[in-house]
Amino acid sequence: MASLAAISSFGSLAATGLTDAAFLYSAGRKAVCVTGLIDVPVVANTTIVNYLGPANNFELTEFITNFARKDSTAFAAYIGDTRQVSDTFSIFSKLCVPNDAAKASRLSSIQFLTHGGTTDHNYWDFAAGYSYVDAAAEQGYATFSYDRLGTGRSDHPDPKQVVQAPLQVDLAHVLIQKIKSGSVGGIHFNSVVGVGHSLGSALTQGIASKYPSDFSALALTGHSQGSDGGTIGFAAAAQQIANTLPDRPELKRLPNGYFSLGPIPQTLQFAFFYYPFFNTTLFTQEFNTRQTNAIGETLTLGSLYTPATAYTQPV
Incomplete structure (x- = not known):
């Protein structure tokens, strides 16, 4: 980790808007970054989820199976009325600028990166040679x-009633406004490009639909108009309640509504890796650091798939 004095020589990157701030280099040292927590106030319309479980992994498996069944009625069974959530959440964030004084001095746009399910922000800066942050x-x-x-x-609030796709959209919108205003890192950005992966692409699309002026361009990866094979991939992940995974003890504190890929590597490979065209060391690293999904997010994800008719920028 680099010191504040070392980082400051690359421009005006600062700890503005971040608590527990730390300065560091990206995986391949092509960027200098500041990380920390941002308090994000959110007011969002969410859905009342009419589901008390899962009490155990057997029930979770049946819950997932319900989605994969032909003519599934799972959404109708679990989705209730709407309600408003108003709260402030602490979001771990990472702002990076080029580790080149000339490039850093010419910054005007920033890419807003939203990761997919069962990953976290590290997806974008995973390792030297495998870092989107470095490439950008x-x-x-x-x-x-x-x-x-x-x-x-x-x-990690209530995984059913709070962690839902519409709230994630409104939360991201607040973050984007903070970035544009210079409230994060001390740098103003005139232009924000929305970049997503998988579930993060769905959320990015949802932001463009509800807040069309947030982004000047979109890049949606791991995402498609077609959904063939989606239910098979969802089921093949063999997801389990996160707090029951023997190899991920740090998830033990979470309530049952958070789940993650099952405890064998095939659950990750089936959905995301095409053998033999991947680095097995990095595969193992991703499996060992896999993160969570929330049931509320899964049940409300479909609400994001509405035409973004007011968004007219490049995709």
């Missing part, structure tokens, strides 16, 4: 990544 920095872009609510080092 080499092209002169700043990046902002964060742990979605309910993942990583961010808050």
Whole structure:
């Protein structure tokens, strides 16, 4: 980890807006970054989830199976009325700028990176040679990544009634406004590009639909208009209640509504890795650090798939 004095020579990157701030380099040292927690006030309309479980992994498996069944009525059975949630959540965040004084001095746009399910912000800066943050920095872009609510080092509130897709959209919108205003890291950005992976792409699409002026462009990865094979992949992950996973003891404190990939590596490979075209060491690293999904997010994800008719920027 680099000192504040070392980082300050690369421009105006500061700890503004962050608590427990730390300065560090990206995995390949192409960017300098500041990490920390941001308090994010959110007011959002959520859904009352009519589901008390899962009490155990048998019940969770049946819950997931209900989604994969032909003509499933799972959503109708579990989705209730709407309600408003108003709260402030602590979100772990990472702002990075190029580790090149000339490139850093010309910054005007930033990429807003939203990770997918069972990962966290580290997805974007995973290892030297496998870092989106490094690649973006080499092209002169700043990046902002964060742990979605309910993942990583961010808050983990009620996984059914609070951690839902619509709230994630409104939370991201507040973060984007903070970034544009210079309230995070002390740098103002005129333009924000929304970049998502998988579930993060769905959330990014949802932001563009509800808040079309937030982004000047979108890049949606691990995401498609077609859904063929989606239910098979969802089931093949063999997800289990996170607090029951023997190899992830740090998740033991979470309530039962948080779940993650099952405890054998095939649960990760089936959905995301095509053998033999991947680095097995990095595969193992990702499996050993896998994160959580929330049942509320799963049940409300479909609400994001509405045409973003007011968004007219590049995709």
